[in-house]
Amino acid sequence: MSQTFIFDGHEIPFEAGQTVLMAAAAAGYYIPHLCYHPEFAPHGSCRVCVVKVNGRPTASCTWVARPGDVVENNTQELTDLRKNLVQFLFTEGNHFCPSCEQSGACKLQAVGYELGVLSPHFSPIYPDRPVDASHPDVLLDFNRCILCELCVRASSEVDKKSVFALSGRGLTKHLIVNAESGRLVDTDIEVTDKAMDVCPVGVILHKRRGFAVPIGERRYDRRPISEVDLEHQRTVREGGPL
Amino acid sequence: MSALDLDALLSRHGHDPTRLVQILRDVMAIQNRITPADITRLGLALNISRARVEGVTEFYAFLGTGPRGRFHVLFSDNITDEMAGSVALRKRLLDAFDVKLGEVSRDGLVSVGLTSCTGLCDQGPALLVNGVPIPRLTPARIGALAALMRAEVPIAEWPENLFPIHTHIYRKDLILDTPLAPGEGLAAAQALGPEASLSLLATADLRGRGGAGFSMATKLRMCRGAPGPTRVIVCNADEGEPGTFKDRVLLSDYADLVIEGMTAAAYLTGASLGFIYLRGEYPFLVPHLEAKLAERRKLGLLGVTFDIEIHMGAGAYVCGEESALIESLEGKRGIPRNRPPYPAISGYLGHPTAVNNVETLAASALILRHGADWWRSRGTSRSTGTKVHSVSGDVARPGIYEFPKGVEVREILDAAGAKNTRAVQVGGPSGVMLASNELHRRISMEEVPSAGALMVFDDSRDILQVVRNFTRFFAHESCGFCTPCRVGTTLVHQMTERLATGRGTRRDVKDLPRVAHIMRTASQCGLGHTAANPVLDALAKFRPTFEKVVALQEFLPLFDLDESLAPAREVTGREDEEAHLREEAP
Numbered sequence: 001m002s003q004t005f006i007f008d009g010h011e012i013p014f015e016a017g018q019t020v021l022m023a024a025a026a027a028g029y030y031i032p033h034l035c036y037h038p039e040f041a042p043h044g045s046c047r048v049c050v051v052k053v054n055g056r057p058t059a060s061c062t063w064v065a066r067p068g069d070v071v072e073n074n075t076q077e078l079t080d081l082r083k084n085l086v087q088f089l090f091t092e093g094n095h096f097c098p099s100c101e102q103s104g105a106c107k108l109q110a111v112g113y114e115l116g117v118l119s120p121h122f123s124p125i126y127p128d129r130p131v132d133a134s135h136p137d138v139l140l141d142f143n144r145c146i147l148c149e150l151c152v153r154a155s156s157e158v159d160k161k162s163v164f165a166l167s168g169r170g171l172t173k174h175l176i177v178n179a180e181s182g183r184l185v186d187t188d189i190e191v192t193d194k195a196m197d198v199c200p201v202g203v204i205l206h207k208r209r210g211f212a213v214p215i216g217e218r219r220y221d222r223r224p225i226s227e228v229d230l231e232h233q234r235t236v237r238e239g240g241p242l
Numbered sequence: 243m244s245a246l247d248l249d250a251l252l253s254r255h256g257h258d259p260t261r262l263v264q265i266l267r268d269v270m271a272i273q274n275r276i277t278p279a280d281i282t283r284l285g286l287a288l289n290i291s292r293a294r295v296e297g298v299t300e301f302y303a304f305l306g307t308g309p310r311g312r313f314h315v316l317f318s319d320n321i322t323d324e325m326a327g328s329v330a331l332r333k334r335l336l337d338a339f340d341v342k343l344g345e346v347s348r349d350g351l352v353s354v355g356l357t358s359c360t361g362l363c364d365q366g367p368a369l370l371v372n373g374v375p376i377p378r379l380t381p382a383r384i385g386a387l388a389a390l391m392r393a394e395v396p397i398a399e400w401p402e403n404l405f406p407i408h409t410h411i412y413r414k415d416l417i418l419d420t421p422l423a424p425g426e427g428l429a430a431a432q433a434l435g436p437e438a439s440l441s442l443l444a445t446a447d448l449r450g451r452g453g454a455g456f457s458m459a460t461k462l463r464m465c466r467g468a469p470g471p472t473r474v475i476v477c478n479a480d481e482g483e484p485g486t487f488k489d490r491v492l493l494s495d496y497a498d499l500v501i502e503g504m505t506a507a508a509y510l511t512g513a514s515l516g517f518i519y520l521r522g523e524y525p526f527l528v529p530h531l532e533a534k535l536a537e538r539r540k541l542g543l544l545g546v547t548f549d550i551e552i553h554m555g556a557g558a559y560v561c562g563e564e565s566a567l568i569e570s571l572e573g574k575r576g577i578p579r580n581r582p583p584y585p586a587i588s589g590y591l592g593h594p595t596a597v598n599n600v601e602t603l604a605a606s607a608l609i610l611r612h613g614a615d616w617w618r619s620r621g622t623s624r625s626t627g628t629k630v631h632s633v634s635g636d637v638a639r640p641g642i643y644e645f646p647k648g649v650e651v652r653e654i655l656d657a658a659g660a661k662n663t664r665a666v667q668v669g670g671p672s673g674v675m676l677a678s679n680e681l682h683r684r685i686s687m688e689e690v691p692s693a694g695a696l697m698v699f700d701d702s703r704d705i706l707q708v709v710r711n712f713t714r715f716f717a718h719e720s721c722g723f724c725t726p727c728r729v730g731t732t733l734v735h736q737m738t739e740r741l742a743t744g745r746g747t748r749r750d751v752k753d754l755p756r757v758a759h760i761m762r763t764a765s766q767c768g769l770g771h772t773a774a775n776p777v778l779d780a781l782a783k784f785r786p787t788f789e790k791v792v793a794l795q796e797f798l799p800l801f802d803l804d805e806s807l808a809p810a811r812e813v814t815g816r817e818d819e820e821a822h823l824r825e826e827a828p
Contacts, residue, residue, distance in 0.1 A: 044580050045724050047764045057763045062580045084760050088729035122733055122753065147722070156291075165293030166575070167300040169558070171732045173722030178293035180278045 005069040020060040020071055021049055025233040030226035031073055032082055032111050034089075034200055035148035036061040038236035040157065046148055048085050048111065050078060057081075083115045090120035092171070094127065094143035095201075101210045102202030104218030108146055110225035129174070134185035138196070139205045145175050150198040158194035163187045175203070247272065248280065252287050259288040260591070262298055262573030263556050266305045267522070274310045274372065281307070294574075301575040301721075303357060303557030304373060304522050311346045311353035313391045318368045320359035320484045321711040322634045322697060328367035331379050338388040352391055358559060358715055359484035360523045363634035363697070364410050364641045372397055373525060376404050407526060409491050410641025413657055415628040416620055417601070418496070418644045420608050425543050427502040427607030428509060436466070436510045439610055446614035447626045448606055452478055452562070452599030453669065453693035454768070458606060461596050464586035466511040468594035473513035475504050475548075476590070476597040478567060479520045482559035483670035484715060485695035488630040489600040491642050493520075493527050496604055497534045501550065503603030505538075506610055508548040511596060516550035519567050522557050559719035563767050564597040565589075566721065577723045578767035601630055601694070621647035625686035633658045635698035651690070652681040660698045665705060665784070667697040671712035672772035675779035705784045706791065709776050710735075710742040716773035727770030730761040734774055746792050754781060 002013040007024055014023035019042060021031050033049035036042055044062040051060040052072040060071070072078065089108060097103050129142040147166065152175075155163040163184075167176045179186035189195065196204055215221070219228060251268055255261040265284065269276050276299050285292030299305045317323070317332045332343070336354055341347040344355050362368040365377040374397055376387070383404065390400055411418060431439040444459035465473055477500060481489040492500055504516050520527060531552055539545040558576045560566045565579035568589050579585075589595025598606075605627060609617045617627045625647035631654060634640040638659025645654060651666055666676045668685065669692035676683060676690070685692050699708055713735040722728040734757055737750040758774030765771050781788060803823045811821050 042580075044766065047724050047726055047766070050764045059580075059766075064582075081760060081764055084756070085725050085764060088725050088733075088760070091733070092725075092729045122757075123736060125732065146725075147728075162291035162293055165291065165297045167293075167297040168722070169301050169575070170717060170720040170722045171728060173728065176293055176296060178291050180282045180292065182278075 003065075003067040005065050005067060005071060007071045008073050014065040018065055020051060020053065020063045020065050020069070022233070023065050024060070024071075024073070025230055026237065028230065029073065030230050031060050032114055032225075033061055033229075034107055034111060034146060035150065037150055037198060037200075038233045040150065040153050040198075043149060043153070046085070046089075046146065048082050050081055050085075052078065079115060083117055084121075086112050086115055086117050087119075087121045089146050090117070091122040091124055092127070093145060094129065100144065100202050101205060102144070104215055104221040105213075106144075106202060106220070107200035107225065108144075110220035110228075113220070114225050125171070127171075132177070132184050134183040135189065135207075136185070137191050137207050138184060138189060139207050140175075140177075140184055141203055141205065142175060144201040145203045146201055147173060147175070148200060150200065151175070151195045151204060154198045155189075155193065155195035161188055161193070161195075163189045163193070163195055248283060248287075252284075257288060258573075259290050260571070260573040262288065262290075262295065263302065263305075263570055264554060264573075266295075266299055266302075267554055267556055270305055271373065274312065274314055276305060276307055278307060298573065298575055301558065302522075302555075303718075305556050309346050309350075309353075311341075311351055312394070313352045313397075314372055315352065315354045315387075316357035316370045317354070318358075318360040318362065318366060318370075319356040319711070319714070320363060320366070321708050322363040322485065323359075323367040324707075324711060325635065325699075325703070326367045328379070331367055331381065331384050334381060334384050335388060338384075339391075351394070357523075357557065358482065358719060359486075361481055361487045361490050361521065362407065363485055363487055363632065365408055366634075370523065373522070374405065375407065375523060375526065377407055405526070407490070407494070409495055410639070411491065411495075411644075412639055412641050413643040413645065415644040415646060416617065417499075417605055417608060417628055417630060418642075420612065422499055422502060422608060422611060424498055424502065424538060424541055427499075427610045428506045428543065430611045431506045431509055434610075436512075439506075439510055440466075442614050443606060443609060446609045446617040448602065448609055448617065449626075449687065450599055451601035451605065451629065451694065453483070453672070453691070455687050455691060458598060458602055461586050461598070462507060462510050464584065465513070465594045465596040468587045470592070470594050472515060472593045473508075473511050474515045474517070474590045474593050474595040475507045475511065475513045476516070476564075476567065476571070476595060477504055477518045477550075477600055477603055478562065478564065478597050479518055479524075479600050480555050480559075480562040480567060481521050481524075481600070482562045482719075483672060483693055483695055484712070485632060485634055485667065485670050485697040486693065487632045487634075488642055488694045490524060490527070492600050492604055492630070493524070494530065497531055498538075499604040499607055500600050501534060501538060501544075502607035503598075503605070504550060505543055505548060506607055507596060507598065507603065511594070513596070514548055515590070515593070516548055517571055517590075518550060518552045519561070519571060520552055520554055522555040525554070528552060528554075558721070559715075560721040560767070560769050563769065566767070567597060568595060575721070577721050578769075580766075622684075622686050622688070624688050629685065629692065629694060631685075631692070631694050631696055633696045633698065635696075636660060636663070636700035636703070637698050645685075648684045648686045648689075650682055650684055651676060651696070654685075654696060655681065655698060658696075658698070660700070662701045663698055664701045664703060665699045665708070667699070667708070667712075667776070668692045668695070670695040670697075671715055671776050672768070673775065675776055675783065677783040680783075705780055705787050706738070706742040709780045710738050712776040713738040713773075716769070720769060720773070724764070724766040724770060726761045726764040727766065727773065730757050730765075730770065731773050733757050734761075734777055738777060741788060741791055744791055746788075748792055751781070751788055751792055754778075 012027040035046040042061040132140040717735040
């Protein structure tokens with residue numbers, strides 16, 4: 001017999017060790033998120049999945065469900081908060097959706113639509129983030145990085161390479177590659193690496209594959225991220241990546 | 243640095259990657275920067291990725307790959323330094339070497355930058371030169387420093403009168419006025435046994451003196467009861483909160499008391515490993531603490547079942563947060579961990595780890611010896627005992643004041659000789675800003691909590707300048723892990739900066755509380771939760787100050803439109819009227 005907690009007034013079951021985000025997804029409730037990926041341990045850095053557990057705000061991707069927890073998710077306060085956090089991320093980087101190869105397949109953009117984000121609202125920071133085009137097959141466009149560390153995690157945990165890491169701190173925190181030259185060409189990345197496939201935005205790109213799918217027909221153009229994501233989580237739960 | 247040196251250095255640290263921060267500090271001490279080649283070699287030698295070494299190097303303010311002068315000078319950027327004239331002194335040094343802030347002089351001799359509060363607020367302005375603090379700066383002392391640097395005299399040969407850090411204690415109470423012989427606190431705990439000792443600490447209701455106010459007895463009990471072969475006691479001496487210097491004084495003048503507290507805590511939890519995590523700004527305390535530890539090893543109080551190692555920080559305020567501190571102890575970037583599990587259950591290398599503030603440990607040793615009633619003879623029913631305060635700013639006698647909990651702020655100000663007080667920042671920038679009509683409020687868990695700093699501002703001070711200093715501090719110290727704090731601290735600082743320089747708009751005043759709310763609600767750790775406090779307090783209590791500086795417009799361009807065309811004019815060689823945008827936007 002599984003235990004239950006209360007999610008937006010509904011009693012939903014969970015298995016021991018399951019987080020609120022995972023249990024909610026299993027019960028068919030989508031919680032917007034960016035740094036969480038069902039194939040990796042939760043990270044808790046983007047904070048977009050913030051919920052209130054027994055009145056206290058916390059990241060639902062890291063909060064392990066307990067019997068009787070009362071979780072608020074779909075409230076105006078939390079939706080506004082998430083919206084502002086997505087606006088923070090747009091403010092922090094250089095995101096020019098109309099010219100971005102990932103437009104329509106970008107989680108930041110899709111979650112933005114999901115939450116009704118119409119503008120970054122805050123004064124843009126316009127960071128100076130040069131691209132790295134040194135590698136013959138891979139382009140890194142750091143302008144779009146949201147620092148979710150999925151590539152860092154994929155490269156170390158799955159590829160066993162540690163091609164990516166984070167450096168700096170605060171607003172100067174940035175993605176680096178594992179090479180004395182600082183250039184991707186001098187790392188041991190390969191296009192078949194898991195790290196090539198996990199970027200939720202458009203930082204890590206396969207060269208010569210740009211615009212292969214026309215805008216308007218991409219992943220989140222056809223269906224909202226809430227549907228796509230629940231399906232992805234279900235596939236992983238049932239034993240394999242999408 | 244020669245290859246041999248790096249190998250010797252690594253051997254001294256046992257090629258142990260958990261010692262990475264210590265290793266990098268040593269490299270900095272020798273050559274003032276860590277080169278990309280050093281990073282590659284360290285990664286190979288420690289069997290970790292070079293990217294991880296680089297990430298750690300660029301996390302801590304006192305480490306770095308960037309070029310630095312042979313003399314790297316960092317001026318303390320706390321508001322109290324600013325009030326004591328540090329900006330003019332800084333200019334004097336910059337002019338002497340014809341160098342800009344953040345840059346290296348052409349001959350590579352000198353670089354000058356800023357660092358967060360150095361914990362010398364009772365004797366500022368202060369600076370660090372190659373990591374060594376120099377307090378009580380005056381134009382004459384700056385002149386002397388400049389001459390020594392120009393002559394390239396090694397710092398070890400500089401006149402001794404430049405360096406001494408003074409202790410100013412103006413009021414003593416239970417902690418500072420009760421002598422304790424080495425071993426007395428531990429003996430008292432052993433006589434009672436662990437269970438009764440923990441009950442005694444619980445009855446005394448000793449709470450963490452570092453700000454969070456968590457019960458020490460509960461923390462030690464959790465650690466004692468957690469499974470695992472090794473337990474760890476950590477003394478949190480990171481003291482990064484601007485305006486706080488009481489831990490510095492406790493460690494310089496009451497080190498035995500602090501170490502006694504650690505030793506007793508080890509007995510109560512069964513810990514075998516101990517660390518003093520000492521902030522990077524206090525290297526002058528190391529020989530003194532090492533001597534104290536050696537004395538106690540000779541007495542058999544250390545080194546039998548429990549021993550203590552000093553671990554230096556490297557310039558990161560966030561490492562005062564206990565889980566970030568533990569990451570740093572493990573040689574990593576100081577990023578707070580997700581909780582649960584709490585460090586008392588799973589901390590340093592997964593071992594149950596009790597992290598306690600310097601003052602809490604000192605108090606615990608005395609409580610074990612003198613009992614719960616002795617401690618409860620001071621303070622209120624919910625805030626027991628006394629608290630050591632660091633008082634600085636516009637007071638006649640900046641220094642250390644120990645008062646019972648529940649003392650009125652006014653009483654401390656009177657003791658320190660404050661006049662015409664406009665505002666008091668209690669508990670540092672992450673604490674509470676009190677206006678002059680609130681000085682009757684009491685320092686206690688239930689009223690105005692404080693980690694032990696009072697910075698006093700008289701009526702000659704501009705509150706916006708004070709707040710701007712604090713917001714700059716938090717933007718500089720955010721670890722950057724979570725979105726709300728990483729972006730929020732910078733947005734708050736940019737808006738405050740605009741307001742303080744006459745470019746603020748109504749929209750900024752409207753957005754500030756919103757951003758503050760996001761940070762407080764959604765951040766991962768206490769830094770983000772509290773970083774907007776000074777702005778919120780100032781907005782609530784000094785509203786007219788903000789209203790006065792807000793331009794009437796809803797909107798002001800963030801940049802000068804005409805100025806932005808300058809590069810285009812330069813390229814095209816034009817200076818005619820058509821090449822300018824002088825008209826105001828409609």
